Amino acid sequence: MGCFGIITFTAKDLAQPARQLSKAMYLAPGIATAIYVAIALGTFGTLTVDTVISSGGTALAVAAQPTLGNAGYWLMSVTAVFATAGATNAGEAQRRVRCVVELELPARRGSGERGRVGHHPLEPPLRPPQRSRHAARWTTGKKTGSTARVNGWSSSITSRGSTVIPHRTPLSRALTGVAALLTIGATMLVAAPTAGATPAANAASGSKNTAVPMHIVRVTGLVTTVPDAVGKLRVRLANGAIIAIPASEKDRVMARAAQEANATPNGVVNGDCGSSNVYVQEKSDDHPVRMTTGFSVDLPAIAYTWQVTISSTNYNYVYQQSGFLAFRTSWAGSYDSTDDNIEATYSAAVSPDQSFVELFTGDICFSGGPTDSQFLTSPDAPEANALPLASNAPTGNGGNATPFTVFPPDTRTRVADTTVYPYRAVTRMLSVFSNGQVARCTGFLYASNVLVTAGHCVFDTAFGWAQNIQVTPGRDVDSSGAPVAPYGSCHGTNEFTSEGWEFNADERYDYGAVKLDCTVGDQTGIFALSWPSGSVAGTVASLTGYPSDELPDGTMWSADGPIISDSRRQAFHQISTSDGSSGSPLYDPGCTQTCTAFAIQARGAGGPHPNANAATRITQANSVDFLEWES
Amino acid sequence: MSSGEEPELAGSHRSRWGMVTGIVRTASDEPVDDCNVAPRPTTNPAEGLPEIAWYTNAEGRYEFGLPLGTYTLLARGQTASGASLYGEVPDVVVTAGRTVVVDITVTEQPWPSSSS
8 A cells, every 4th residue: 555545544434535645645744744834944044064964863852952951851851752642642553654764974074184074063051961962973874885994983873763643533634644645755855965965075084075066867778678787778878988887777767768858858957966075095093095985865776886096106996995885975985905005196086977876756866977086195103102212211110110200300490471482372171071071281272262282182082072072272370379260261172182092092092172162362472383394303302291191280381302203293201291282282492473383292101102291293294283273 | 894793883992992080179178160071101102192172061971992001180270260279080991892990080280291
């Protein structure tokens, strides 16, 4: 009987089915549409798109919170329970129709070591800390061959709607039936553009956007009528290309082709239908090459075929993927070369004639053929395992060398005047995590309302994102021991970290930023960020921050010292630090007008660098993140 | 490279980390709030410790993660009048995926120099 039986089975109970049923079919969509538009306006007027997506099935409850508070959240949730219970209440065993629609919002793209992912909007500072829903929430179990896996991380949010029509008055039943069907249809169409609003385009560096538009190309005829070995038929396009589509899609595609032949007999391209992208970068082991690609289309899609050619001198690989999309509106794929390749320029090109998406209308949406080309490097010197043992290497208990953070002689001195640049652009930072755990770090301003810090100061491997962040530039303590905030305190509104830190807990990517609710950088001045090419070993740096082992508690301390060794992403030194120093800038000593930070203090000695503290370097790759985070 | 593999959280990192938790109290059993609890490794941990400073809450409670290894936990606090409070617990062994409970008692004394 299918879903349309929901409408017609009521006819026998209506006094005037012809009049009443048709009236219901007009009234129901109008009422349902008005309600859905109102809900969508209310939800998206209250929450950001990211929040809606991350809230998943409870987005409406989350949207109710600002107006109605926690009572509103629970009211929506309880209401949803009753609504669901009412809808599933069978009443009588017979005359029960159920339509089940499975929606799959598109995979949320990860962005690799570059690019902005791991963006978390913070709760307003006056709210008590509460569990937040962070975007990195994963479900497993992909159903079709269209899994998106970018740099190893993919997510999907699956929601399922079901309606059971209970026995009620004839007109109300008819109305309910039509409304149910249209609710399902409306949900699909509302969800599709919402999901598409998280574009697949931001795969890699934030300042570079090679997404290109996709266009619908008209199908003009069927070339083969017998499916080939992989179940595909060939169709000809108005631009002369011949592509292979799944045989099961022949009717849909050819019906659309017939429509288009009548409507635009000479038309080749029928407007934009989405955007596609491709990027090359190093793999997570820093060797070439990783390719990421994907698309986002404007309408729910049935199937896709995609081909990317990756090439360099002495390297060539053709990446092919195809599959079904089950009405999703985006897809992403990636490929890591099996070998570690040499430093060179690598290019990736999406094959325009072999990369396309079949939309649910039967239209064929073509990739637009994006390309990307980058010089990719290989790692240089190994990490600090090769660090020479300095003559003043720390010794611990019993004379056994154990790694620590303070290297005698400890030359740290207290900053006498924190209202002088650059000290006043250095901030103490308080992070409160979801379980109420409080932590302190250091940060430094690089824009009027954004500061740099260590990634682990905003995202903890165990506790997740900080719920509340409070920042005090130039914090000090006066002679009576009272705290001094010469520029006041600000709160974080957004926090950022790299994907390499958030998902891999890789200390080479341990950097982050906090956007503030104040433009205090206009008063304090800001640090410039730079990434000297090549090694910074031998450079003398100043390191200024808020170490917790110094008294008075909560005062700013500074010391100078050389960079002893470095790698592409870290600088190793023996400038004394302690817990609380994370996020301290390493910058050019004696600077006056503008101080330039080239690294962010992050780690004490230990692990692969047992004799030196480690600072995360500013690099060309992550500078793109900092640029994006301040915009 | 294949698609469709099970995604992993940074929880895979948790196979190399454990947690410590506990309460910092004075000798007369009062909880100490806003007390810094710092780990000092006595074995080489798997990675350099993140230099984030953890503090107790109003109930004197702290909790944080550490790479596997053996540590001395140092508690550095202050009384309301600004006098230093200090205590330490040696030989805290952190094991993978486990939480070890370590309560620390602090007494009024200067904080030892970090160089020692």
